[in-house]
Amino acid sequence: MxxxxxxxxxxxxxxxxxxxxKKQPKLETPLRALTNVKYDEKEGYFEILGKKKIxxxxxASVKTFAQTLKMMALSKELVEKDDIATKREAYYVxxxxxxxxxxxxxxxxxxxxxxxxxxxxNREQIGFIPEEKGGEIAGKLIVIDKDTETKKDLRIDCxxxxxxxxxxxxxxxxxxxxxxxxxILAIETAGMxxxxxxxxxxxxxxxxLISMGGVPTRACRRFIRRxxxxxxxxxxxxxxxxxxxxxxxxxxxKVGSGNAAHINRFFCVPQAKFLGVTPQDIIxxxxxxxxxxxxxxxxxxxxxxxxxxxxxxxxxxKALKQMYDMKSRAEQQxxxxxxxxxxxxxxxxxxxxxxxxxxx
Amino acid sequence: MPEDIPIALELAKKQREIGVAEFFARNRxxxxxxxxxxxxxxxxxxxxxxxxxACEEARILPEVNVEVIDLQNDKFRVIIExxxxxxxxxxxxxxxxxxLYGSKFFKLSQSRGQQGIxxxxxxLYSQLTTGKxxxxxxxxxxxxxxxxxxxxxxxxxxxxxxxxEDVVEWKxxxxxxxxxxxxxxxxxxxxxxDQYLKQTAIINPHVTITYTNPKAEQxxxxxxxxxxxxxxxxxxxxxxxxxxxxxxxxLDNTETRTLQAFLTQEFSRVGPNTxxxxxxxxxxxxxxxxxxxxxxxxEKLLQGINKTKIISPPxxxxxxxxxxxxxxxxxxxxxxxxxxxxxxxPDVYRGNPFVIEAGLAYGGQQNAEESITIYRFANxxxxxxxxxxxxxxxxxxxxxxxxxxxxxxxxxxxxxxxTLAVHVASVWVPFTSESKEAIAxxxxxxxxxxxxxxxxxxxxxxxxxxKRSLQVESQKRDYIQTYIPxxxxxxxxxxxxxxxxxxxxEARLGEILRKHxxxxxxxxxxxPEYDEEFAAIGKKKKEKQETLDEVKEDD
Numbered sequence: 001m002x003x004x005x006x007x008x009x010x011x012x013x014x015x016x017x018x019x020x021x022k023k024q025p026k027l028e029t030p031l032r033a034l035t036n037v038k039y040d041e042k043e044g045y046f047e048i049l050g051k052k053k054i055x056x057x058x059x060a061s062v063k064t065f066a067q068t069l070k071m072m073a074l075s076k077e078l079v080e081k082d083d084i085a086t087k088r089e090a091y092y093v094x095x096x097x098x099x100x101x102x103x104x105x106x107x108x109x110x111x112x113x114x115x116x117x118x119x120x121x122n123r124e125q126i127g128f129i130p131e132e133k134g135g136e137i138a139g140k141l142i143v144i145d146k147d148t149e150t151k152k153d154l155r156i157d158c159x160x161x162x163x164x165x166x167x168x169x170x171x172x173x174x175x176x177x178x179x180x181x182x183x184i185l186a187i188e189t190a191g192m193x194x195x196x197x198x199x200x201x202x203x204x205x206x207x208x209l210i211s212m213g214g215v216p217t218r219a220c221r222r223f224i225r226r227x228x229x230x231x232x233x234x235x236x237x238x239x240x241x242x243x244x245x246x247x248x249x250x251x252x253x254k255v256g257s258g259n260a261a262h263i264n265r266f267f268c269v270p271q272a273k274f275l276g277v278t279p280q281d282i283i284x285x286x287x288x289x290x291x292x293x294x295x296x297x298x299x300x301x302x303x304x305x306x307x308x309x310x311x312x313x314x315x316x317x318k319a320l321k322q323m324y325d326m327k328s329r330a331e332q333q334x335x336x337x338x339x340x341x342x343x344x345x346x347x348x349x350x351x352x353x354x355x356x357x358x359x360x
Numbered sequence: 361m362p363e364d365i366p367i368a369l370e371l372a373k374k375q376r377e378i379g380v381a382e383f384f385a386r387n388r389x390x391x392x393x394x395x396x397x398x399x400x401x402x403x404x405x406x407x408x409x410x411x412x413x414a415c416e417e418a419r420i421l422p423e424v425n426v427e428v429i430d431l432q433n434d435k436f437r438v439i440i441e442x443x444x445x446x447x448x449x450x451x452x453x454x455x456x457x458x459x460l461y462g463s464k465f466f467k468l469s470q471s472r473g474q475q476g477i478x479x480x481x482x483x484l485y486s487q488l489t490t491g492k493x494x495x496x497x498x499x500x501x502x503x504x505x506x507x508x509x510x511x512x513x514x515x516x517x518x519x520x521x522x523x524x525e526d527v528v529e530w531k532x533x534x535x536x537x538x539x540x541x542x543x544x545x546x547x548x549x550x551x552x553x554d555q556y557l558k559q560t561a562i563i564n565p566h567v568t569i570t571y572t573n574p575k576a577e578q579x580x581x582x583x584x585x586x587x588x589x590x591x592x593x594x595x596x597x598x599x600x601x602x603x604x605x606x607x608x609x610x611l612d613n614t615e616t617r618t619l620q621a622f623l624t625q626e627f628s629r630v631g632p633n634t635x636x637x638x639x640x641x642x643x644x645x646x647x648x649x650x651x652x653x654x655x656x657x658x659e660k661l662l663q664g665i666n667k668t669k670i671i672s673p674p675x676x677x678x679x680x681x682x683x684x685x686x687x688x689x690x691x692x693x694x695x696x697x698x699x700x701x702x703x704x705x706p707d708v709y710r711g712n713p714f715v716i717e718a719g720l721a722y723g724g725q726q727n728a729e730e731s732i733t734i735y736r737f738a739n740x741x742x743x744x745x746x747x748x749x750x751x752x753x754x755x756x757x758x759x760x761x762x763x764x765x766x767x768x769x770x771x772x773x774x775x776x777x778x779t780l781a782v783h784v785a786s787v788w789v790p791f792t793s794e795s796k797e798a799i800a801x802x803x804x805x806x807x808x809x810x811x812x813x814x815x816x817x818x819x820x821x822x823x824x825x826x827k828r829s830l831q832v833e834s835q836k837r838d839y840i841q842t843y844i845p846x847x848x849x850x851x852x853x854x855x856x857x858x859x860x861x862x863x864x865x866e867a868r869l870g871e872i873l874r875k876h877x878x879x880x881x882x883x884x885x886x887x888p889e890y891d892e893e894f895a896a897i898g899k900k901k902k903e904k905q906e907t908l909d910e911v912k913e914d915d
Contacts, residue, residue, distance in 0.1 A: 012854035019868045024876060025847075057873060059836040066843040069850035076854060100846040 004126055007119050008076050012069070027068050028052040029114040034258035039308040044254075044270025046308065048261040053114070064111060066100045068118075071111050078127025086129055087112060117262035122218075124171055134168030134219030136193065136211040139202030141227070144176035145169075158208070163198060165211065168223045175223075179231050183352075184208045186216070186224060186272070188239035188249055192332045192343070201344050205352070208233075216253050218260065221267045224253070228271055235269050236358065238348075241277030241287070242329035243299040246320065247307060250274050255309050274359035275351055279322040282330045285347065288337050289328035300324045313360050382515045384459060384481060388488075391481040392795035396434060397551075398745070399485055400544030402795070403438050404428070404553055406478030407538055408560065409741055411442035412567060413471045414536070418445035419588060423568045426557065428546065430574035435490060436544045441537040446500035449507045456483055456496055456538065457511040457520030470592035470678055470785055472741045482540060484513050489543035493523045498536040506530035546574045548898065551744045555898030557581065559735060559742035562689035563681060563783065564589075579897060584688070593677035595787060596628040599638070599665040601673075601711025608658050611650045619653070619661075620646035629671050641667040675706030675713040678785050681740065686719040686781060691889040694779050697723035697827075700819045701781075704812050709804035714786030716805070718812035722820055726777035732756075732766075734773075735781040736799070738789045743797055750798035752782045755809035764817035765824035780816075782809060837877065844869045 011027070018025045030036070031053050037046040055065040074093060078085055085093065091108040094101045102108040116123045123129070137143075141158040143166065155178075158166045169175075185207050187193045193211035196202070202209050208227070212220055228235050237253060239245030251257075254272045256264025282289060292300075300320050303310045310316045323329065335343040351358075384391060392402035408424055415422035425441040447455055459480045483494040499506040510524035530537075548554060557571050561581035566588055569581040602610070616622040623635040630638070639646045642664025644657060653661065681689075686701040701719030708714070726733070736743040736752045747753050753773070761767075761774035768774035790800040799805065848865040851857060857865075 009854065012851055016851055016855060016857075016865070019851075019865055019872070022868055022872055022875065024872055025869075057840055057869065057876070059839050062840045062843045066846040066850065069847055069854065073850045073853040097846065099842045 004119060004121055005076060005079055008072050008126075011118070012072065015069070024056055025065075027055045027065055027118070029055070029068070030117045030262050032113060032117055032259050032261045034306060034308070037256075037258055037261045037264070037308060039255060039312045041312065043265070045264045045268040046256045046258070046261060047264070063100065067094070067097075067102065067107075067111050068114060070094070070097055070100055071108075071115050075115060075126040075128070084124075084127050084129050086131055088131055090128055113259065120262055122263055122266065129170050130217065130219075132217050133213075134170060134172070134217050134223060135213060136165035136167055136190075137208065138165045138193070138197045139208040140179055140181040140206060141208045142178040144178065146174060159202070163194075165193075165197065168219050170219050172219055172223045172226065175226070177227050177230055179208065179227075179233070180206070181208045181231075181233055182206045183233055184210060184224060184228060184235045185275070186210045186212055186235060186237045186253060186269075187332075188212055188214065188237075188245055189332055192238070195340070196344065199341065199344055201348070204344070205348065212249065212253070215249050218263075218267045221253060221256075221269060224272075225267070225269045228269060234355070235272040236275040236352075236355070237272055238275050238332065239277070240329070240331045241279060241282055241323075241334075242331075243292075243296050243303065243320070243323070245277070246274070246316070247299060247303045247310070251307065251309050273355065276347075277330055277332060277334075278359060279319050279326060282326065282328070285335065285338070287330040287334040289326075289330050289334075292323070292327050292329055296329065297324065297327075315359050319359060384484060388481075388485060390794045391478075391485075392745075392797065393481065393485045396543055396545040397547055399489075399542060400428070400436055400438070400546060401551065401553055401556060401744070402478075403482040403485065403540060403542060403544075404440065405556060405741070406482050407438070407440040408557075408569075409472035410479050411440065411444055411536070412560075412564065412740075414444035415442060416588065416591065417471075419591065420444060421566055421568070421583065421586065421588060422564075423570075425570045425572075426553075427572040428553065428574050430546070431541065434543050434545060435541060436546065436574065437539065437541050439537065439539045441532075441535065443532065443535045446534045446536055447498045448500060449498075452496055452498055452507060452509050453511055453520035453522055456480055456494055456509075457513045459484070459513070459518055470739055470787055472739050479538070480513065482542075483511065484515070486540040486542040487512050490541040492541045495539040496537070497528060497530055499530055499532055499534050502533040506532070550898070552898050554579070556742055556744055558693070558894070558897045559737070559744075560740075562693055562735075563686075563737050563740050563742065565685055565689065584692075585685075589681075590679045592679045592787075593674075595674060595677045595713075596626060598629055598673035598708070598711030599623075599627050599668075599670055600708075601788070602627075602662070602665070604655075604659060604662055607662060608655065611653050611658060614650050616650060618646060619644060619648040619650060622650045628673050634668065634670055638664045638668045640664075672708045673711060673713050675708070675715075677787060678706055678713055678715045680715045680717050680785050681737075681783055683717070683719075686717055686783070688889065690719050690721040690779065690781060692891050693895050694721040694726065695724045695890040695892075695895070696721035696726060696777070696779070698820065698823045700816055702812050702815045704808055704815075707804060707808050709790075709802045712786055712788045712790075714784060714789075714805065714808070716808040716812045717781075717783040717785070718809070718816050719781045720816045720820060721779045722823065723777050726779065728777040729775065731773040731775055732778040732780055735779065737781065737783040738791070738796070738799060739785055740783070741796075743799070745795075746792070746798035749792055751801050751806050752784075752799060752809060754801055755782070755806050755813060756780060758806070759810050759813045759817065761817065764821035765828075778820075780813070782812070784809075833877070837873065840873060841870070844873075 015025045030048055031051040036049045036051040038049060040047040055061040055068060074090060087109055088105060090112060091102055091105040094108055112123060112128055116126060137158050138161055139158055143156040145154045145156060147154050156166055187209060190211050190213055193209060196209050210224060224235055237250045239249050253269055256268040260267060300323060304317060304320055335347050393399040404426060411424050412422050420443060423443045427439040429437040431437055456479060486492060486494060493510040493512045496509045496511060497506055505527045508526040508528040509522060512521040512523055514521045557569055561567060561569055565584035568583045571579045610626055614622050614626055616625050619639060620635050623630045623638055624632060636646055642661045644661060680703045683701040683703050687699050690699050699721050703717045704715060706713050706715045734747060734752060736750055756773060757771060766774040766776040766778065784799055790802055792798045792800050844866050848862045851865060852862045
């Protein structure tokens with residue numbers, strides 16, 4: 001913690017010294033974008049490169065320059081007082097900043113992420129926490145947390161939530177795990193998760209079920225990573241068979257994102273594999289499809305052209321081209337065509353027989 | 361009806377020659393006497409034009425006294441007195457009481473008057489509306505006596521009718537004074553006497569005018585320079601500009617004995633070879649006697665002229681105002697931000713050399729929401745009427761002002777805080793009518809006007825664009841400056857600084873801003889020559905404009 005404070009003060013001091021020397025003050029923040037990452041095969045995630053954004057006294061950047069400094073000041077205050085603010089709260093705090101206030105929360109989030117990237121820390125370390133939940137868990141897992149009052153260990157058995165589930169907390173570094181599950185199944189939609197929980201699929205398959213609810217949050221990614229690494233269990237992703245499922249949900253789970261390029265090393269699950277729904281599944285299981293829209297076609301082209309992860313894997317290129325030619329997509333729940341429990345009785349067991357055939 | 365007498369015989373009894381004076385008496389609008397207000401204005405204009413022409417020709421710095429006295433019941437007395445060369449005794453009645461009598465019609469040189477109608481038309485108008493004679497005093501030298509005349513025009517014969525003739529005491533060493541009583545109406549505004557005299561002063565900076573208006577207020581327009589404009593050179597007509605009727609008159613009046621001599625001596629730019637070529641092209645013998653040339657032959661001669669290639673007339677006979685004086689005049693009248701003026705090189709239309717000058721004043725206190733203001737001048741005479749019919753308006757409308765940063769709808773004058781002045785100087789300014797109010801639409805003249813306007817427009821657009829980019833720069837700086845306190849505030853919180861340190865940061869950031877972006881240049885011009893009182897002369901007063909319907913009468 002003191003580290004972060006020192007770093008914040010060092011940056012502020014650098015600016016102050018420059019101003020006193022009548023030199024143009026500058027703030028350099030790493031560019032957080034896919035154009036500034038490379039896929040590191042050995043480490044298995046998107047590593048940030050050296051491109052920087054510069055904010056200084058120009059008409060285009062002075063407002064963000066001032067906002068970044070104000071955001072740093074807010075962060076300093078939070079860390080010193082051992083307090084936290086949600087991203088939205090930080091946005092509302094800025095409403096006191098006069099002309100330097102943020103006009104929308106995305107603007108505020110961007111500056112916050114920039115401060116985080118500049119300091120090369122996780123935002124929780126500088127006092128900011130996200131709004132969203134980290135995902136839900138059901139299955140063969142005991143999470144060992146601490147009681148906030150008594151500080152005693154708290155054992156949470158994820159088999160005992162009935163038709164409900166355990167929520168991944170925002171901060172997970174202190175958690176410990178006990179499990180004998182064979183694999184972790186990371187599921188895109190809450191609907192599919194519910195079906196598998198209802199029929200206790202975790203018991204049948206001896207696994208841990210995780211609902212990502214779309215693109216997995218940082219906490220969710222970190223949780224899966226730590227669990228998988230601690231307990232040496234494989235991670236299988238189960239998403240819709242569409243470019244969003246492949247390129248956004250699975251890709252972010254496995255190697256991180258452009259936007260969080262500076263912290264991908266912690267927030268990725270390089271050992272994850274893709275179970276389905278693959279384009280080939282659509283054919284093999286004769287799934288009902290939807291035609292691809294223009295945006296989907298564009299997303300596929302963009303992935304094939306610009307995504308360092310896709311560019312690295314021939315298998316993904318093949319799969320994406322296959323979908324491009326099919327011009328159609330299928331949802332996870334399309335498996336219900338063959339009966340509501342077809343996914344439990346047939347699809348998943350079939351697929352799990354050949355994990356070597358999963359997409360990388 | 362009596363039997364067998366052709367009706368034509370009956371009609372013939374009523375047919376007789378119409379005197380030129382009689383004709384104009386009935387068609388006074390042709391000479392600019394259409395209504396009471398304009399009549400008063402035209403009378404003064406004709407007299408002042410004559411005074412200035414005479415002074416310039418005699419190389420005298422003109423001092424002109426104009427006095428208008430209200431005699432009540434729409435009657436006014438106009439007295440105009442100059443320090444010109446005076447008029448010899450026997451010419452006085454002809455100059456003032458005979459239409460189409462003058463020195464300027466038969467020569468080609470840049471002068472204000474042209475046809476010899478103006479002042480005698482004023483005399484005629486005065487006589488028609490009040491029945492009173494014109495009173496003239498003139499003296500040509502301190503050694504000579506001053507002659508006094510009371511004159512009327514015999515409208516049937518177009519001859520002077522001398523009512524009284526005398527020798528009088530007069531304090532002037534030389535000069536001419538004319539006194540006329542006439543029906544008129546005195547109003548302010550853009551077409552007023554005040555405005556006309558002011559514009560005259562602007563465009564003739566060597567002239568001193570003392571004006572006493574009907575309210576007995578005296579306004580003096582002092583001269584701005586002691587330098588007389590160069591005397592315009594007289595030139596002979598160029599063959600391309602001559603029309604059949606004029607050619608026949610010239611053939612009748614010439615003293616030359618052969619067609620060859622006639623062509624070389626009566627025209628400019630015709631040498632022996634060109635003359636021979638013309639004769640050849642006209643299938644006429646060079647030795648033909650001019651007096652033997654009939655109408656048909658004259659027509660052939662004209663065709664011959666047009667077939668022959670003749671070099672353009674000399675252009676050094678034109679004396680423009682000059683860019684510097686034009687700009688100075690605008691500065692005096694208009695408090696603007698940017699001024700420029702352009703004098704074009706001479707060009708020729710129908711054998712007549714001419715020069716176009718244009719000037720503009722932009723911005724300042726001028727109204728940005730209305731059509732621009734136009735000042736028109738022909739041979740240094742302001743034109744106040746018939747703006748819409750004038751070649752100047754047409755040229756302005758045909759110029760694309762949008763590309764120079766003003767707004768303009770199709771086929772209309774541009775909108776913006778702009779005044780344009782256009783001057784046409786020529787040995788023969790083509791007017792649309794005898795009242796000399798609008799310049800005719802000759803393509804050559806319009807082309808030159810547009811070129812002059814475009815040249816001014818380009819200079820203006822450089823200024824406007826520079827001003828706009830500076831405005832953008834200034835806005836950017838203001839924008840950046842608003843964040844300086846936030847930067848200093850954040851640093852104060854981050855580093856636990858004191859108020860004084862914070863102030864220091866703000867001061868330093870201001871310095872850095874100036875260092876990196878440069879000092880903000882100032883574009884607006886100072887105009888020490890602007891004269892508020894002067895500018896107010898002849899301007900309409902709002903309340904007046906609304907109550908007097910008559911103001912609408914002309915444009």
